[in-house]
Amino acid sequence: MKKYGFVAFLLLFLLLLPGLTQAAGKETHINLDGRALSLSKDEQVKTISNTVMVPLRLITEELGYKVTWANKTQTVTIEQGGTTLKLIVGSKTAQVNGKEVKMLAAPMLSGSSSTKTTFVPLRFIGEQTGADVKWDSDAKTVYVKSAAALSGNGDVSVPGKGSAGSSQGSTVPAPGGGSEITPATNQPSTSTSASLKNLSFSENRLILAVEGSVTPKVFKMTGPDRIVVDLANTSFAANFDSGLPLDSSLTGQIGIEEYPDVKDVRYSLFSSNPSTIRVVLDLTKAVNYSVVDNKDGLIIIDLNTSEAEPSQGEGKEGQRLVVIDAGHGGSDPGAGSITNRNEKEFTLAVALKVQKLLEQESWLDVVMTRDDDTYPTLQKRVKLANDLNADVFVSIHGNKVDANPIPNGVETHYTNKNSQNLARIMQKYMLEATGLKDRGLKPGNLYVTKNTKMPAVLLECGFLSNPTDEKAMYTEEFQQSLAEGIVAGLKEFFGQ
Template sequence: MRIITALFSMLLLSLLLVPMMSYATESQPLQLFLDGKQLTTEVAPLINKDNKVMVPVRIIAESLGSKVQWEEKIRKVTVNKSNISIQMFIDKKEVYVNNKAVQLDTAPSIVDGNAMLPVRFISEQMGIKVTWDDLTRSVFLFNQESDNKGTTTAPTPVDNISKDKPDNKTTDKPSIKPDDKTIEKPSSKPDGKATDKPSEKLGADGSKSVDSSKDKPSAQSPEPNSSNAGTKPVIANPNQPPTYTTTSVEAGAKKPEAVTVIQSISMEGDQFVVKTSGGKAIPDVTTTANPNRVQIDIPNGQLAAGLKLNSNGEGTITEKNAAVSQIRYLLFSKESSIVRIIIDLNKKIDFKDSASSSSTQLVWSLSPAKERYTVVIDPGHGGKDGGTVSFTGRHEKEFVLGVGTKVYNLLSKEPKIEAILTRKNDTFVELPGRVSIANDAKADLFVSIHGNSILGKEEVNGLETYYYTEQSLPFAIQMHQKLLKASGFEDRKVKQEDFHVIKNTTMPSLLLELGFLSNKAQENTMFQETFQNQVAAAIVAGIKQQLRLD
């Protein structure tokens, strides 16, 4: 009898605890992310009485460059963007898209002064890809307007979430990769001289010229797709040589990229190490707060046989580390072969690229989060060294000082950044002196600014970003994409060269060639204040992204 009574008591207690646990999960507010960046809203996304996920339309629309109007008398919200106009009325299921009636499953509503719309409608009408992470109760939105070169997998539906259906849950948010990148290796330099100009080589007559051969064809980055709970990982055989992705290639198209095999994942002291083989890995790293987490996506990736997965397709590594609670890994997208590594953190940290990275291992250092970061901006040349001469006879040193000063002024407004200029006026600083300024300051980042030139080939134009160390490569890719967008110039790719200032600095370092001063049209643009302000803002955005301050 006592046994029966005890069993009955335990059953009753468990029945009482289940709704309490469910309530704890459901009471956690939903989070909203757009293109990997968390949006701060007055009203968090919510699940309404119809079991539909509702999101605030204004912050999403405005973040996508749309205009939103509110008419109080008739309780009407209008969203206008390029070729689309959406008109909706609060508490009415009928909305108008380009003057055509569309029926919604659930009506827009007002919550604390914010118009809320079902996320499915946002997805269909505004070109947004949507995924739902049940673990963190997060809605992830991705703008596909500029990323439509390939086909995409339909996102996991999030408008009708059922709490008892595990298939509705996806893993952490997919990340957005740079659209197009070519990494070129350093060219051999027989004289080994330190140079401040990446693209110039001495000709037989002593004049300076640039190798105008066309860049190598760029490798198209894979497009991330939604992950499903049932996705089966592709396991690499360590005894087999690296293979290539089985992507169909048309005549003249780019070659598929070599697969990167993830051999091991571990913490080694205060460093996080991913050992690889096969193709060179170019990771995409994002960090989130609340919860504190680092996410690493490795495209064209496979997991080695030693990295075991559970029935849900996820592997876990438990770490005895003050900062790291656990490490998870999975094949996030089967179609794009994206291996995702998630580091769950106990506290906020600085997660920085390490100089120990190489073609066979990715290394990041973990350190306590800084209150302020030091960034050195290096306007090239100066004083007796005028740099290259533009089409109309102006000197490069003037252009780069103008841009460098604008970058410095913008960085000085950032509370978490201490900016340093290697020169503030028309003075000459030796190359080793520029390196010493950065190394002595224990700078977190170094950016050298230049203008390009090619003698006798006025038609050549475009923008180049140079790096040397492996730790600088992710920084280079991010920065290059922002500069291309800001400048509108031709893409002359991300390139690797052993230039003195980026070879001898100890932190992630870049040398930027912001256009060709020898090209008449480009020179005219480069000396305009508007252009310089746009480029300076792009450089600051790239710096903030690298420091995880955006």
């Protein structure tokens, strides 16, 4: 499956080649906070199926992010000030602080064989770093205005603490005339097609009253979580609700107290050319929304959307409870690895990483069968999960078989029929996260999967007896990726 995906990706890549060559023939430009970045031949901006793709490392490093590349998992990790973005080449799903985010197009590799460059949709850069991004197709230029530079202009789009932004950005002078990213001024251009008359937040809905024609662009941003509504070619109406604050720089804010998910609503003239109003809902956690726009003068961003159905269809209300079981421990070292390390060490390291990630999820509670080097009996582990009436039990192990040739890869064990779906999902994510061989699902009668009442799986996350698997398994990178895969699997299982 893994192989097939790669071949498909390669084919797609080859199909796109003529277009790429053409685009590469013309020189493109990236302008960051008024500075022109120098682009190598491999870093030229590409347009693929109407999606503008930009070199990831170049831009994010300029924005002050630390970028690391894991060849084995084809994963790019971008970090800054408590925000971690993880992107996998060929996958439209990125992770932002462990939460999944869909991208317009999957990250792709391009360039000569020795130095590959990862490209991502320009819009992803904008949404995840808080930068304002634009593509001028005539000038073949991408304009990026960093969150830090935007904050210098008092813009509402600036993320709060722990978010992205170049530390140098604010010292870079704003670009002069002729640039596409003229800072907002108090003089909106006259070429607007709509005006904002009023806005309010009630019944967990943001309601914008507009006059004229405008199609809102609504998207989520993270670090901190917020929902952003951009109204292009729109200005504040002359009779904008006098009950709402709007200062001389055309910025206002309303505190929200009745709804725990929403802290406040901020609004401002985000750009004066073209005149764009940006409305931001500051959230206390990531929430889903739906947009109602019947072109009747009211645009509604409704946060009352129902959560996705749990894939088990059990219809259980409230918090989910997950029991994570680090295999072996204490007096039971588990399998010995080919370099004489113990399985119990590997399982605990991964389990603790899973715990750390799950603790960031507000919709579930996590209970560990052990969080140090001790040995609870198998009976105790099962009893814990059953007594707690847990929703899911995940046991983490490393494999060992003395055979020739030495086997390698990952497999998921389960016993009861109610565990089949969980097993299928976990195997899929484990494969993606580790890049190891697919050994498939293993129905069987292991004690912990047989005697737990809830969906339960035992993950064999690679072979400690195989030199290649083992070498990866004790690395921080592999363990973190695996932990994230397990968490992503649980999210899919619960429909989160």
